Amino acid sequence: QKEVEQNSGPLSVPEGAIASLNCTYSDRGSQSFFWYRQYSGKSPELIMSIYSNGDKEDGRFTAQLNKASQYVSLLIRDSQPSDSATYLCAVALFSGGYNKLIFGAGTRLAVHP
Amino acid sequence: ETGVTQTPRHLVMGMTNKKSLKCEQHLGHNAMYWYKQSAKKPLELMFVYNFKEQTENNSVPSRFSPECPNSSHLFLHLHTLQPEDSALYLCASSQDRGFDTGELFFGEGSRLTVL
Numbered sequence: 386q387k388e389v390e391q392n393s394g395p396l397s398v399p400e401g402a403i404a405s406l407n408c409t410y411s412d413r414g415s416q417s418f419f420w421y422r423q424y425s426g427k428s429p430e431l432i433m434s435i436y437s438n439g440d441k442e443d444g445r446f447t448a449q450l451n452k453a454s455q456y457v458s459l460l461i462r463d464s465q466p467s468d469s470a471t472y473l474c475a476v477a478l479f480s481g482g483y484n485k486l487i488f489g490a491g492t493r494l495a496v497h498p
Numbered sequence: 499e500t501g502v503t504q505t506p507r508h509l510v511m512g513m514t515n516k517k518s519l520k521c522e523q524h525l526g527h528n529a530m531y532w533y534k535q536s537a538k539k540p541l542e543l544m545f546v547y548n549f550k551e552q553t554e555n556n557s558v559p560s561r562f563s564p565e566c567p568n569s570s571h572l573f574l575h576l577h578t579l580q581p582e583d584s585a586l587y588l589c590a591s592s593q594d595r596g597f598d599t600g601e602l603f604f605g606e607g608s609r610l611t612v613l
Contacts, residue, residue, distance in 0.1 A: 389540065393538060419601075427606065428500065428502075428588060428604035428605060428606050428607055429541075429588075429602075429604050430500070430604070431601045431602070434601075473541070485543065485546075485554070486543075486602065487540075487543075488540045488541040489540055490538055490539055490540045491540075
């Protein structure tokens with residue numbers, strides 16, 4: 386069983402729409418969850434973190450966490466073509482005395498004008 | 499500019515060659531990592547160094563040999579690689595290996611092609 390699962394996409398949305406990206410994870414003990422964005426040919430960069438059940442908003446981005454369902458999502462409101470990228474879900478797994486980040490394979494988002 | 503610099507950005511090598519990837523971070527961090535990114539696969543953690551000491555070797559074949567001479571520099575020495583080792587190799591750093599904030603700072607990566 387994969388530790389962090391994401392739909393590979395591509396997820397295609399029109400400009401101005403809401404993009405919804407989903408992620409499930411297998412380790413019930415995970416406490417910290419992150420979304421990274423990776424533009425084509427570039428390195429991943431952290432855009433959101435969430436630690437508690439519920440929603441966390443930052444500008445046009447909202448992260449949602451449901452630990453009971455082992456589910457994390459990222460909503461992007463008013464999507465722009467510049468949001469076109471691969472979004473990586475990452476979960477912190479406590480192993481060997483420290484936290485280790487486990488990444489999903491990523492969902493490719495394409496926002497078309 | 500993330501403060502993590504990787505060289506070379508592109509590398510083509512034969513299976514019998516020996517080459518090295520270099521990573522340097524200017525962030526004052528104590529932990530450094532090597533990740534492998536293959537198409538449509540999750541980022542794979544290869545090695546973790548904390549204060550120059552290797553704290554994780556994620557069952558990586560011995561044809562990959564890491565070296566961390568100080569907290570700012572990390573190398574990945576490559577020899578007798580296989581074509582399936584072709585991938586993007588990402589270096590990252592964090593304040594320490596606990597990274598409770600989850601923030602890793604990645605370099606731009608070294609794209610490796612093994613012929």
